[in-house]
Amino acid sequence: MxxxxxxxxxxxxxxxxxxxxxxxxxxxxxxxxxxxxxxxxxxxxxxxxxxxxxxxxxxxxxxxxxxxxxxxxRAANLILFVVDASWSMAVAERMQATKGAILSLLNDAYQRRDRVGLIVFQKDRATLVLPPTNSVTLAQTALADIPVGGKTPLSAGLKLALEVLQRERLRHPDVMPLLIVLTDGAGNVSISHLPPLEEAYLYADEIAREGVHSIVINMEHMAFDQGLAQALADHLKAPCYTAGEMRAENLYYTVRQELNARTPPATLEDRR
Structure with missing residues (x-):
């Protein structure tokens, strides 16, 4: 459909x-x-x-x-980026690509009625830098100066993403969310007593149970990849892409490809 x-x-x-x-x-x-x-x-x-x-x-x-x-x-798409802004990866390159992709998606959001949001996690917290919007002007203002550095509170980013998605579904019951997580998967800060990665996987499992379509962009260099991004994708029940040559247009087309490929789950009558 x-x-x-x-x-x-x-x-x-x-x-x-x-x-x-x-x-x-x-x-x-x-x-x-x-x-x-x-x-x-x-x-x-x-x-x-x-x-x-x-x-x-x-x-x-x-x-x-x-x-x-x-x-x-016709249902609006909600595209929510969750981006690791710690020093664990090439922050400047990743942020530049993410900002470019967001602005590209917003350029046709008015016609498509899509909305785009951005969550950044670093140090000990996650921040909703750009609440879901289809305004290019608001996005440009919000994206102008994003703090970077520190440790990697992956679970905080996933928790905030879950809260934003649940809130948006209450406001817009027919919204079709797409969650894009850009990370190497190496969370090292907890928000509870659990080990960081165990805690992050619990939130990832909950996002999957909510039926949210997700993708993971693995930002780790191939020579140092420990499979953590793939493990996160497995818990999200999501595909995992390797960043490769990280450019805004590549990320934009990856997101659009996923949006076009999604189909609502079949009903019992459809399977008969």
């Missing part, structure tokens, strides 16, 4: 009674959004054999005839 249209948002199914009615399926569950036309068609072939019932009613409908509407609507 996901397709790319210029100047459009992502197309997605919705369980709410809003959106365009495109087809009908058997109402095995809730019957509060019935497709009356499809229900009548489903019951029509059985009217002769229900002749006794039709002495009481003009048209006999059984529960097995009920059909529910399948609707689609």
């Amino acid at each position: 996901m397709r790319r249209f210029a100047g459009r948002r992502s197309r997605t199914r919705t369980e709410r009674k809003r959106g365009r009615y495109i087809q009908a399926r058997p109402a095995n569950g809730p019957i509060d959004d019935l497709a009356f036309d499809a229900t009548l068609r489903a019951a029509a072939p059985f009217q002769k054999e229900r002749s006794e019932e039709r002495k009481q009613v003009a048209f006999s409908i059984h529960r097995s005839d009920l059909m529910r509407k399948i609707r689609v609507r």
Whole structure:
């Protein structure tokens, strides 16, 4: 149900009674959004054999005839970057690429109605540098001066990302989030009594349970890679990309590729 249209948002199914009615399926569950036309068609072939019932009613409908509407609507994408700003990696290069990608995504956000946000984690905390927005002006102001240096509180970044995503889903129930984590995966600061990486993986598992589509950009140099970024991606149930030649346009196209590739989970009827 996901397709790319210029100047459009992502197309997605919705369980709410809003959106365009495109087809009908058997109402095995809730019957509060019935497709009356499809229900009548489903019951029509059985009217002769229900002749006794039709002495009481003009048209006999059984529960097995009920059909529910399948609707689609345009849903906005929320692209949330979570970036390691510690000294553990090439901060200047990573930040430059991230800022460039954010501004590129915002340039078409007005037409697509996407929103982009940025969380930075370093020292002992994570900061929401850019709350979700489609304003290029606000982004340019927020991205002008981002603090860097210190240790790597990976779990703090993931925790704040989870909170932001949950808050956005309450405000915009049909939002389609994409979480992009740029890190080498080497968290070394806890926000509780747990070891840093164990704590980070717990938050990553919770993000995965929320059904958030994520990707991890591994910023570690190949010669020193210990597989920590891949381990984080495994807990997020996400693909892990190697940064390689880290440029803004590469990151931008990677994000767009992931947005275009996503599909909502199939329903039981779809799998039959």
